[in-house]
Amino acid sequence: xxxxxxxxxxxxxxxxxxxxLVLAVAALALIAVDVIVPLxxxxxxxxxxxxGLTSVVGSLPRSINPDSLTQLTASNPLRGEIGWSIVxxxxxxxxxxxxxxxxxxxxxxxxEPLSGTARTVGDSSGSAATYRVLAVGGYADAFNNPxxxxxxxxxxxxxxxxxxxxxxxxxxxxxxxVLLGLIxxxxxxRELRPLEAMATAADEIAGGNVDRRVVPGDPxxxxxxxxAAFNGMLDGIGGLLDDQQRSEARLRQFxxxxxxxxxTPVAAVRGYSELYKAGMLPEESAVARAMDxxxxxxxxxxxxxxxxxxxIKADAERPREHEPVDxxxxxxxxxxxxxxIDSTRTxxxxxxxxxxxxxxxxxxxxxxxxxxxxxxxxxxxxxxTATISVLPGHDEVAVSVTDDGxxxxxxxxxxLFDRFYREDESRSRENGGSGLGLSIVAAIxxxxxxxxxxxxxxxxxxxxxxxxxxxxxxxxxxxxxxxSPVGVNTxxxxx
Numbered sequence: 001x002x003x004x005x006x007x008x009x010x011x012x013x014x015x016x017x018x019x020x021l022v023l024a025v026a027a028l029a030l031i032a033v034d035v036i037v038p039l040x041x042x043x044x045x046x047x048x049x050x051x052g053l054t055s056v057v058g059s060l061p062r063s064i065n066p067d068s069l070t071q072l073t074a075s076n077p078l079r080g081e082i083g084w085s086i087v088x089x090x091x092x093x094x095x096x097x098x099x100x101x102x103x104x105x106x107x108x109x110x111x112e113p114l115s116g117t118a119r120t121v122g123d124s125s126g127s128a129a130t131y132r133v134l135a136v137g138g139y140a141d142a143f144n145n146p147x148x149x150x151x152x153x154x155x156x157x158x159x160x161x162x163x164x165x166x167x168x169x170x171x172x173x174x175x176x177x178v179l180l181g182l183i184x185x186x187x188x189x190r191e192l193r194p195l196e197a198m199a200t201a202a203d204e205i206a207g208g209n210v211d212r213r214v215v216p217g218d219p220x221x222x223x224x225x226x227x228a229a230f231n232g233m234l235d236g237i238g239g240l241l242d243d244q245q246r247s248e249a250r251l252r253q254f255x256x257x258x259x260x261x262x263x264t265p266v267a268a269v270r271g272y273s274e275l276y277k278a279g280m281l282p283e284e285s286a287v288a289r290a291m292d293x294x295x296x297x298x299x300x301x302x303x304x305x306x307x308x309x310x311x312i313k314a315d316a317e318r319p320r321e322h323e324p325v326d327x328x329x330x331x332x333x334x335x336x337x338x339x340x341i342d343s344t345r346t347x348x349x350x351x352x353x354x355x356x357x358x359x360x361x362x363x364x365x366x367x368x369x370x371x372x373x374x375x376x377x378x379x380x381x382x383x384x385t386a387t388i389s390v391l392p393g394h395d396e397v398a399v400s401v402t403d404d405g406x407x408x409x410x411x412x413x414x415x416l417f418d419r420f421y422r423e424d425e426s427r428s429r430e431n432g433g434s435g436l437g438l439s440i441v442a443a444i445x446x447x448x449x450x451x452x453x454x455x456x457x458x459x460x461x462x463x464x465x466x467x468x469x470x471x472x473x474x475x476x477x478x479x480x481x482x483x484s485p486v487g488v489n490t491x492x493x494x495x
Contacts, residue, residue: 015185015192022184023177030176034169038162045158046132050118052078053134053151060136060149069097078153087113087135087148093124102154107131113148120155130155194223198230210238265297324471325362327397328352331369331388338373344382347373351390356397359471360448368444372401372464375438380405396450397468404461408454416454417442441466 012020059072069084083105084097091111098105108124113135123129133152197214204212213234216227272290281287328351335349358365369388376386384405391398408416417438441464445452450468457463 014195015188018188018192019181019184022188023181026180027173027177030173034166034173037169038165041165042158042162045161046120046155049078049132049153049155049158050134053082053118053132053153056082057134057136057151081153081157083107083152083154085109085150085152086139087111087150089146093150099154102156105129105131105152105154107133107150107152109133109135109150109152113150115148121152130159191223194227198227201230201234205234210234210241265301268297269294322359323362324357325360325365327356327358327365327390327399327468328354330362330366331390331399334366334369334373335388337370338377338386342377345377345380346383346385348385348387349390350387351392356390356392357471358397358448358468360468364444364447368441368466369399369401371438371441372466375441375464376401376403376405393470395470397470398465399468400463400465402457402461402463404457404459407456407460407462410456413454413456417452 056072056078061072080100081102083095083099083102085093085095085107087093087109093107093109095106106124108121110121113133115135115137118132118134121131121133123131131152131154133150135148135150137146137148139147139149194214194217201212201214213231214227216231217224219225219228272294275281276287276290281290331349331352335347338345338347373386373388376384380386380403384403386401386403389400389402391400442452445466445468448468450466452467453465455463455465
């Protein structure tokens with residue numbers, strides 16, 4: 001039995017939550033005002049009633065009668081609203097003067113009013129009417145019995161004023177909240193528009209439109225900075241995707257070129273073996289020639305595989321040993337090797353009279369320049385002169401390999417370092433190489449943080465210029481390894 005999935009409640013969006021927050025805060029503030037203002041107004045109105053009652057009680061004559069009480073209240077600000085009652089010693093209350101505005105009023109004064117203190121009482125009939133009363137003692141009735149004389153005033157007008165005030169506050173509060181909600185919605189919607197654009201852009205990017213960007217807005221605001229950062233992130237992702245696509249394209253081309261290069265020797269070996277199995281090589285000389293060709297193709301495949309492994313390692317690794325390398329001494333060895341391998345060409349070294357130090361992998365650097373000289377042997381005729389020139393600078397060292405051979409065409413120069421590239425496709429594979437030598441050279445130069453440039457010489461021939469960074473500080477001192485605190489200098493110091 002499959003369990004029912006819980007229903008996920010729909011959450012409010014950021015815009016709705018911000019508007020709700022603004023309205024909630026404003027509503028709390030307005031409610032507080034709506035409560036405080038009526039309380040203060042009521043207190044002020046009651047204080048005004050108490051002042052009127054106090055003033056009229058303070059001017060009472062010693063002898064009382066309804067006519068004198070009516071005349072007494074005529075000059076009071078509360079005239080027409082003040083009534084008079086007497087409370088006998090037995091607790092009987094009697095209204096002796098009704099206010100003109102409330103002829104049926106009859107406050108519930110109790111058996112013994114509290115003299116000298118104003119207070120609020122209800123109506124003796126049980127109605128909702130309330131009164132503000134102020135009692136004073138020391139008076140006697142017609143039978144000379146002691147009584148309390150009480151002045152009172154109805155609070156109905158105060159209640160009516162408060163009801164009108166509360167209703168007006170309610171209307172103002174509702175209006176302000178509606179107006180504030182509309183204004184907050186407009187402002188928040190405008191300010192959050194870049195975020196909505198970013199969300200839309202993110203959806204489009206997820207759908208495959210990686211070129212989508214947003215208008216960043218004001219860079220001095222948080223949303224503006226977020227928009228700029230969002231575009232920067234997209235640019236970085238786009239660059240990574242472009243690099244990945246280029247890497248995949250290079251990998252596919254590399255695999256295709258490697259397959260193409262290996263197809264010929266594999267086909268040759270297979271063909272000779274099929275001929276031998278079919279008995280089509282009856283003579284020993286034919287068998288010997290077939291074995292010789294198969295051996296040659298196998299060696300060529302081995303060399304190609306070694307070149308591929310070297311190229312992969314050069315692309316993937318940094319130099320294994322970071323040590324000071326004297327290029328002058330290294331190039332002397334490279335020239336000696338080239339002269340032993342090929343004596344039909346002239347090999348010269350210029351500018352190696354003093355130590356020129358770089359930091360890197362000695363074996364890789366040796367392979368770099370050996371490959372450049374091998375390129376000269378492969379692509380120039382016998383009798384060619386190759387010159388290696390060392391040009392030390394302040395921050396870099398340039399080593400140029402120049403030959404006076406036929407050179408290359410201007411169209412071929414930009415592609416010399418492409419893998420499996422040959423300028424002359426008709427050149428024999430036995431003498432023309434695999435097309436990986438200069439690719440290996442470029443990869444080694446990159447791992448050493450340098451640059452390489454190919455150009456045609458003015459008088460004919462090709463110039464390969466390798467630029468490597470010079471070491472700084474103690475790395476420039478020969479014989480001093482990073483892991484050894486003591487070094488032995490066997491040559492001049494080049495700083």
